[in-house]
Amino acid sequence: MKLFIAGHNGMVGGALVRRFHAESGLQLVLKTRRELDLTNQAAVAAFLAAEKPDAVIMAAAKVGGIFANSTYPAEFLHDNLAIAANTIHGAYAAGVKRFLFLGSSCIYPKLAPQPMPESCLLTGPLEPTNEAYAIAKIAGLKLCEYYRKQHGVCYHSAMPTNLYGPGDNYHLQNSHVMPALIRKFHEAKLAGRAEVTAWGTGAPKREFLHVDELADACAFLLKMANPPDLVNIGTGTDVTIKELTEIVAAVVGFKGRIVWDATKPDGTPRKLMDVSRLTALGWQARIGVREGVEKTYAGFLTELAAGTLRG
Ligand SMILES: NC(=O)c1ccc[n+]([C@@H]2O[C@H](COP(=O)([O-])OP(=O)(O)OC[C@H]3O[C@@H](n4cnc5c(N)ncnc54)[C@H](OP(=O)(O)O)[C@@H]3O)[C@@H](O)[C@H]2O)c1
Numbered sequence: 001m002k003l004f005i006a007g008h009n010g011m012v013g014g015a016l017v018r019r020f021h022a023e024s025g026l027q028l029v030l031k032t033r034r035e036l037d038l039t040n041q042a043a044v045a046a047f048l049a050a051e052k053p054d055a056v057i058m059a060a061a062k063v064g065g066i067f068a069n070s071t072y073p074a075e076f077l078h079d080n081l082a083i084a085a086n087t088i089h090g091a092y093a094a095g096v097k098r099f100l101f102l103g104s105s106c107i108y109p110k111l112a113p114q115p116m117p118e119s120c121l122l123t124g125p126l127e128p129t130n131e132a133y134a135i136a137k138i139a140g141l142k143l144c145e146y147y148r149k150q151h152g153v154c155y156h157s158a159m160p161t162n163l164y165g166p167g168d169n170y171h172l173q174n175s176h177v178m179p180a181l182i183r184k185f186h187e188a189k190l191a192g193r194a195e196v197t198a199w200g201t202g203a204p205k206r207e208f209l210h211v212d213e214l215a216d217a218c219a220f221l222l223k224m225a226n227p228p229d230l231v232n233i234g235t236g237t238d239v240t241i242k243e244l245t246e247i248v249a250a251v252v253g254f255k256g257r258i259v260w261d262a263t264k265p266d267g268t269p270r271k272l273m274d275v276s277r278l279t280a281l282g283w284q285a286r287i288g289v290r291e292g293v294e295k296t297y298a299g300f301l302t303e304l305a306a307g308t309l310r311g
Contacts, residue, residue, distance in 0.1 A: 004029040004053040007060025011167040019215035044086040048094035055098035065174045073132035084140030099155040103137035106130045115274035118230045145229045156227045161234035161273045165211035166299045171311030185252040195257040199264040202242025207272045210292040220283045234273035235285040251293045
């Protein structure tokens with residue numbers, strides 16, 4: 001069986017390669033962005049027609065933080081729509097029977113009930129700062145749903161919660177909360193600082209899934225004969241930013257004080273996936289936050305020493 005993992009150089013794509021590498025009888029098809037720009041419709045169609053993979057996992061996307069998303073919404077909408085349309089239609093035209101499309105929890109309305117069930121999709125306005133990205137991802141998941149409904153191909157989608165792990169982006173301004181904290185406390189420890197200032201009150205609650213577990217959940221969904229059109233992938237539990245910060249400080253070995261700057265914005269009070277659909281199917285996350293941070297900090301040190309750290 002031939003599996004095309006789109007976006008294999010990214011954090012999610014890298015985890016998928018590690019996960020599927022171990023499967024016997026599976027041939028991975030991988031292309032860098034330079035070899036195959038997924039926004040190029042003709043190139044994608046020609047590649048899929050020639051390669052004829054049995055299955056595709058879509059882990060490529062133009063991704064970015066709040067600043068990039070709100071400054072370049074035209075690119076975020078256009079590129080991600082093009083990536084989704086080219087690969088989904090190209091796969092269908094090439095006779096690909098299976099397609100797993102990955103999105104993110106930002107597809108759900110800004111004021112979605114917590115935890116957020118799959119059924120809250122398209123029930124209210126999106127968070128304005130990442131609306132362009134979210135609309136492209138909603139279009140992608142709907143394309144999968146409609147190709148499946150109209151043409152009988154097994155194209156389906158999964159929406160992961162906040163991810164972390166090997167290959168994460170540790171850029172000081174553009175990174176997500178977990179890698180940002182790891183880098184901040186690591187540098188404070190090395191500099192022998194007495195205190196670290198953290199943003200906000202620490203009260204907001206967030207959910208974190210180790211990226212290797214996401215890859216395992218994808219493998220689980222791909223083996224199902226009749227998966228749901230849309231499934232949330234998360235742990236179903238959350239921690240406060242204060243708890244997360246204290247865990248990271250302890251794992252990194254920072255001995256100083258943590259000071260909370262409550263003049264900085266907290267953001268949404270809570271963002272948690274409802275994972276009951278995935279749990280009912282038989283998959284559950286196993287890596288807790290403490291264990292995940294330990295694994296990730298070890299990986300951070302390895303990537304730093306090897307000169308491969310992103311950001
Ligand atoms: N990270 C998270 O916390 C998180 C959470 C939920 C969902 N997700 C979802 O998971 C997916 C992957 O995210 P990620 O965190 O792995 O992002 P990432 O590390 O930035 O990886 C994205 C990959 O897509 C590739 N790519 C972008 N544009 C392309 C194009 N035009 N043609 C070919 N390849 C292209 C990038 O190639 P280059 O390396 O050349 O740029 C990169 O390898 C996204 O759909 C995202 O929404 C991520």
